[in-house]
Amino acid sequence: MKKTYIVTMLSAVLALSMLTTACGDAKDSEQNASAETKSADPILNETGYPIVKEPLKMQFFTGRNSGGATNFNEAMIWKEYAKKTGIDVDFQLVNFENLSEKFNLAMSSGSYPDAFHTARITAADLTKYGSQGLFIPLNDMIDKYAPNFKKLLDQYPSIKKGITMPDGKIYSVPLVYEPDFLAILISQKMWINKDWLTKLNMKMPATLDEYYEYLKAVKNTDLNGNGKKDEIGFGGVGMGSILEVLKGSLGLMNRGTNHRNVDVDPATGKLRFIPTDDRYKELLQYLNKLYSEGLIDKDILTIKNPEFAAKGTQGIYGSLTTSFPETVMGQKNYEIPPPLKGPHGDQMFTNIQNQLVQPGAFVITDKNKHPEATLRWIDYFFSEEGQKTFFMGFKDVTYTETPDGKFEYKDEILKNPSGMEQALLKYVTWPGGSYPGYVTKKYFKSVTEKMNAQHKALEPGLPKENWPAFTYTVEESEQMKAIWTDINTYIDQSTVKFVTGVTPFSEWDSYVSTIKKMKIDEYIKFYQAAADRYKNTK
Secondary structure, eight states: OOEEEEESSSSTTSEEEEEEEEEEOOOHHTTTTTHHHHHTTTBBBBBSSSSBSSSSEEEEEEEOOTTSSSSGSSHHHHHHHHHSSEEEEEEEEEEEHHHHHHHHHHHHHTOOEEEEEEEOOOOOHHHHHHHHSBBBOOHHHHHOOOOOHHHHHHOOHHHHHHHBBEEEEEOOOOEEEETTOHHHHHHSSSEEEEHHHHTTOOEEEEEEEHHHHHHHHHHOTTTTOOSOOOOEEEOSSSSHHHHHHHHGHHHEEEEETGSSEEEEOOOTTTTTEEESHHHHHHHHHHHHHHHHHHBBBBTTTTTOOOHHHHHTTTOOOEEESSHHHHHHHHOOOOOOOOOOBTTTSOOOOOOOOSSSSEEEEEEETTOOHHHHHHHHHHGGGGGGHHHHHHHHBTTTTTTTEOSSOOEEEOHHTTTTOOHHHHHHTTTOOOTSSSEEEEOOOTTTTTTHHHHHHTTGGGGSOSSOOOOOOOOOOHHHHHHHHHHHHHHHHHHHHHHOOOOOOOOOOHHHHHHHHHHHTTTTTHHHEEEEEEHHHHHHHO
16 A cells, blocks of 8 residues: 655755555554545545536445345435435445455455445454454544544444444444443343233232242233133244343343443443353243243244244233333234342343444445545545435435424335335435445334334443444454353353253252363453453453
């Protein structure tokens, strides 16, 4: 990679000259970053629109959902944005199913484009290719060319911490959710059939013991009135569907779902490995009681999402875990209970992800000759106008503005027989997810006000501190992966065996001892190093 520096000679009579030099080491590059910013691209307009003074074409490697837009280049949003900015982007689409393979091939062959958009690039790859100079660091450019994104980083320091790699550099623009947008931050939550509570003359369960009594009553009562005992206490997909939503009742996973297996022990303030903790054992014992008494669907270990949804339409579950029973199963009679209080007084709901959803949603590569213009291009979508356009489309075409200042899709979008998202695809390309940008309740209308309101009961029990995923050096990532693969498999298998009774709890100490022999202490040392970096990142 070569960089151009404007060198001003000491004598005022001498003309300016251009000097092209090879990149120095990382330290020299960092020292010269400010000089590079000052020697802005000659076709760049630093503010206002168009972004460039002459037409510019770029190529983006772009991920897409198989049900999403088939040609981003034909979508109204990108045609209009090209007119606004002067930058014409050719979106080269790759299905999410093949994204990782195609990304790795592009990087290994060197045939990658100006930028990666909606590419789900992992923190490990950001570190790897950033350290090799293939991804451009954005730290200094953000301050000057991304005022909307910078405002978000200043407002939520945890986002900046989460996208700062171990070398102190930021190589990406992420996908971020509004922090109180619980309907999408909490994808899986517990629901209870409120009509059945009424029939049973029971109040909404508030503790694990009361939840157990409710499930037992469901199993033993013909609540659907069909003359059969076909009611099922709890239904979900996989044992994790109930395990994860109840961890908070034992005070576990208290830093959110980005840290499912490691949190902070409130008694010591130190990192705690959840799957070997005594409280995890207590939770498994509780689930073993439910399972052994037939209060959990016997098919939970084998059922898949389509089959679960179909089964749910029959109205036979007293309680279940899903996103929204009304949209998934057509069931309107379910309500989210408050966090259930556990045996130690914990009453938390910790199955919530951090607002930093994907760190590597947008990356500028070293092949890009106009990185400042490209950063200005993506920064627009962190502005109010950019968010509205990206999600809502165009006024009086896809949406209308109400007298009280709200934005609503037009009937031809909302009531389209093909579905709302399909109707939007010729105008905007967000359906399918993983895009760079900021998702807020104000403009993301796939989630209704009713859906948002349904989460109110969980708010008092949410973690006080919700960490984004940590970042690791290349060496740390490789060593942690080598350790974790076998441990993870062993934990998953052992968890199921404990819950189903295949392995008695008298074997718990042996289970813990086995995990220790698999180098879990070494794994936690790497985790601690990453936690310290996160804490100390400014």
